[in-house]
Amino acid sequence: MKTDKNICSLVLLTFLFVATCQGAVSASLLWSQKAEASCTAQTSFQQCVLCDLHPKEVTLHVLNTLIVPYMDESLTLTCTSQIFLLGMMQEAATQDTSFRFSGTYFNLNLGWFVDAYNGTYASSEDQTYWEILDGNMRPTPVGVSYYQPKNGETVTFNLTNYS
Numbered sequence: 001m002k003t004d005k006n007i008c009s010l011v012l013l014t015f016l017f018v019a020t021c022q023g024a025v026s027a028s029l030l031w032s033q034k035a036e037a038s039c040t041a042q043t044s045f046q047q048c049v050l051c052d053l054h055p056k057e058v059t060l061h062v063l064n065t066l067i068v069p070y071m072d073e074s075l076t077l078t079c080t081s082q083i084f085l086l087g088m089m090q091e092a093a094t095q096d097t098s099f100r101f102s103g104t105y106f107n108l109n110l111g112w113f114v115d116a117y118n119g120t121y122a123s124s125e126d127q128t129y130w131e132i133l134d135g136n137m138r139p140t141p142v143g144v145s146y147y148q149p150k151n152g153e154t155v156t157f158n159l160t161n162y163s
């Protein structure tokens with residue numbers, strides 16, 4: 001009697017497991033078909049799946065009107081799953097070498113600080129720094145490690161004088 005009961009629950013469990021598995025497989029198939037539609041050559045499959053759930057388009061604008069060679073270049077990430085600006089900068093640098101940057105790590109509270117974009121360094125000698133402006137052209141309240149750009153936002157890195 002006891003064994004029968006055990007077999008019964010085993011069969012039931014197996015059935016539930018298979019049913020759940022099939023559900024998961026068809027859901028993920030649906031998911032991947034949906035994801036394919038928004039995939040581009042530059043976005044990984046995983047990114048596209050995430051992007052379908054939380055689509056985010058963010059533009060990075062690098063502006064340097066102070067030091068030769070000048071720069072005024074924008075790059076739009078059409079499908080980013082990144083939360084923080086730093087991750088988006090890393091994606092942009094992967095897509096376009098002109099968006100490569102250098103930085104200094106301060107600490108857990110401040111995170112990374114941008115020193116250079118495309119080889120142009122800010123310096124205390126020139127009294128310059130790379131200012132980060134949000135979608136309303138206001139300085140971001142936090143640095144690249146913690147700033148969370150919104151969908152549709154353009155973030156500008158402007159080489160600026162301080163005085």
Ligand SMILES: *[C@@H]1O[C@H](CO)[C@@H](O)[C@H](O)[C@H]1NC(C)=O
Nearest residue numbers: 070071072073097098118119
């Ligand atoms: C970035 O720097 C490289 C090397 O100096 C230069 O060839 C390129 O034009 C720069 N990109 C932009 C967008 O200014």
Ligand SMILES: *[C@@H]1O[C@H](CO)[C@@H](O)[C@H](O)[C@H]1NC(C)=O
Nearest residue numbers: 065066133137158159160161
């Ligand atoms: C960028 O910085 C330069 C130099 O400080 C300044 O003249 C210019 O107004 C700034 N541009 C923006 C969009 O803030």
